[in-house]
């Protein structure tokens with residue numbers, strides 16, 4: 001911790017919008033932001049990656065699968081259109 | 083002699099033991115704080131217990147000549163002020179450290195890794211989604227209790243599991259806790275963690291494990307017939323060993 005050598009471990013840090021113990025919205029917002037981001041800028045737009053990292057670190061895999069399915073069916077509750 | 087005591091002392095207690103009446107040994111600053119607060123509050127509790135039982139005993143013993151049990155007292159300004167202010171002060175003395183600790187334990191400022199713990203009827207599933215391989219797959223595994231008839235010598239009944247959470251020591255870890263069916267509760271006494279696992283909600287807690295070891299916990303929210311059989315096993319190892327384990331996954 002104290003030494004300044006580069007740690008191989010990285011994860012999503014503190015977000016002032018979600019300071020609470022409840023991180024549900026943090027995960028949700030990152031998922032929505034990511035898909036909105038790639039819908040506007042395209043899959044390969046690097047800055048979108050940060051949202052992807054956030055939601056994959058926080059959201060359970062099952063949730064992501066369910067939301068992916070809903071997006072495919074057009075029944076997703078979030079606004080991901082450009 | 084002191085050396086001998088130290089040698090005995092290095093065996094930490096990270097499991098429940100029969101007839102134990104104190105906590106398991108702490109492995110995180112959070113649990114250290116919880117123990118400190120507990121001892122601190124117990125100090126005031128014993129003072130109150132002593133005072134009250136001393137008064138009661140004396141009143142019972144010398145009823146007629148006792149100024150504390152004056153039968154015809156109607157109004158006593160001084161004593162009323164005292165028995166209002168004093169308990170209020172004692173409550174404040176207890177409340178302040180308690181709130182400080184509560185909000186300190188709540189902070190998850192700069193974690194180095196995130197582990198998701200998902201409660202199912204009746205097992206836990208863990209996901210290490212900071213690490214994703216080239217196929218986009220993440221590390222996820224389930225952790226079941228070892229049934230009584232498969233226990234090996236030295237394993238702990240209803241505490242040992244087939245797979246365990248591997249974590250590096252001296253690393254800030256964020257646990258994201260949720261459930262898939264009913265409410266469970268993710269609890270590891272040595273780490274000072276107890277957080278409900280609610281379906282549809284993500285709760286985060288942090289842990290900074292300061293020594294290597296195997297820590298055990300149990301589901302702590304009544305969740306059905308096999309509530310007793312979904313323990314949590316955490317293995318804290320050094321960072322290089324942890325990375326080695328990661329590579330094997």
Ligand SMILES: [Cu+2]
Pocket residue numbers: 201202265266267301302303304305309312
């Ligand atoms: Cu449970």
